Amino acid sequence: MKRLTAPLVHCALALGLLLAALGCGAPERERVTIMVPWSGTEFKAFYSVIEAFEKANPGIDVAPQVTRALTQQLDAAVAAEAPPDLAVLPSVGAIAKYRGGALRPLGVDTSSFVDPFRGLAMDDGKVYAVPVKADVKSLVWYDRRLTPKPAGTWSALQKRPETWCLGLESPGATSGWPGADWIADILLAQEGVDAYENWVSGDGVTWNSPPVREAWERWWSLVEGSESATEREFDEAAVELVRNRCSLGHGALSAMAFPADLMKDERYTYVLPSPRQALEVSADFVGKFTRDNPGADRLIAYLAGAKAQQTWVNEPGYALSANRQVTTYDNRTQARIAGMLRSGHTLCFSAADAMDPDVSAAFYRAVMEYVNGEDLTGLLKALDQVQQHLGDSPRPTPLCGTPNQA
Known part of the structure; x- marks a missing residue:
């Protein structure tokens, strides 16, 4: 047995050396890091797109970095000069913050995206972020089997006896954002695009001005009695x-918890309390933070393309695409909402998403404090002071747009 064992050991060693030599000659896979804020269903939908990309690009390995505190972690990574190759930018305000600095220009054709999603460029005409999924937020949801169709204006909705579903708590530093979106939506519907843009930019419409104050007060008249919403x-x-347990909800389809089987028969549906035909929208964008990574360039071009976005919208999560070439949705309610992105509606990014991140954070805190009983006048004056203190901060361009109906 001893005489047989030695040759076997020699053979094993020789085989190991041969495999090691072959391994040294194998091409290295290119690694692309991408920081994302998604979890659960959203992450599964995103990762299905990544798997398709890796299959089509076998030399590239995509490494997602998942965090619920994306803004803070991205800020820290950029400050340490160790950013990811790509990162999701959850607001147009974040794009305005980084472009001209850490954010790199992209060689991506955005002509297939509808306005205002494709207009995120600097004065030099370069594109700095691409929208990978979109939402329409100006929707009032109800169960049509149990609740009569709500009225189509906010003033009429004030008179309805139904209770509103409201939760304001959120991971990270964004608690209050549902209320901020809702207040902005009311202002846009009541006052129109010009007043909305002037408020967001701090140009003539202050926080303590009558139109903005009335939007806050109307929101509270709808949800008064929901103090527990802060928890x-x-x-x-x-x-x-x-x-x-409540009858009406406000927000994007992707933020609702409607089971897919109950959506098929359109049991849950919506109204648009927007007589001015202006809708509040949002998107998740992807931007590039490193140089000289061809794999990152290929991935961001892929994510912007119709093939990837078509896959994404038909995964669970009810995502929408702002790419005009994506027209097929498995869910009929989702398809109708997506059609608004190619209709005659004027689309405006969420106010808090478009503001300087410090102003947005103050807005969210003010919502929480207002629900907890703080005086509205004092809160609005404090928000005016925050906005004035920041001075000329970067502004998203454009804030609103009306897509072609083609």
């Missing part, structure tokens, strides 16, 4: 609508 997460409130 309830938004997704919990969405579940309460499904469980019939």
Whole structure:
């Protein structure tokens, strides 16, 4: 046995050396890091697109960095000069903050995207971010089997007896954002695009001006009695609508908790309380933060393309695409909402998303304090002071746009 074992050992060693030599000659896979804020269903939908990309590009390995505190972690990575190759930018305000600095220009054709999603460029005409999924936020949801169709204006909705689903708590530093979106939506519907743009830019419409104050007060008249909302997460409130513990909800389809089987028969549907035909929208964008990584360039071009976005919208999560070439949705309600992105509606990015991040953070805190009983006048004056202190901060261009109906 000893005489047989030695030759076997020699053979094993020789085989190992041969495999090692072959391994040294194998091409190295190119690594692309991308920082994302998604989890659960959203991450699964995103990762299905990444898997398709890796299959089509076998030499590239995509490494997602998942964080619920994306803004803070991205800020820290950029400050340490160790950013990811790509990162999701959850607002147009974040794009305005980074472009001209850490954000790199892209060689991506955005002509297939509808306005205002494709207009995120600097004065030099270069593109700095591409929208990978979009949302329409100006929707009032209800269960059509249990709740009569709501009225189509905010003033009429004030007179309805139904209860609203409301949760304001959110991971990270964004608690209050559902209220901020709602207040902005009311202002846009009541005052129109010009007043909305002037408020966001700080140009003539202050926080303590009558139109803005009235939007806050109208919002509170709808949800008054929901003080516990500051301790309830938004997704919990969405579940309460499904469980019939409240009757009306506000926000994007992707933020609701509607089961797919109940969406097929269009049991849950919506109205648009926007007589001015102006809608509040948002998007998640991807930007590039490193130089000289061809794999990152290929991935961001892929994510911007119709093939990837078509895959994404038909995964769970009810994402929408602002790419005009994406027209097929498995869910009929989702398809109708997506059609608004190619209609005659004027689309305006969420106010808080478009503001300087410090102003947005103050807006969110003010929402929480208002619900907890703080005086509205004092809160609005404090917000005016925050905006004035920041001075000429970067502004998203454009804030609103009306897509071609083609």
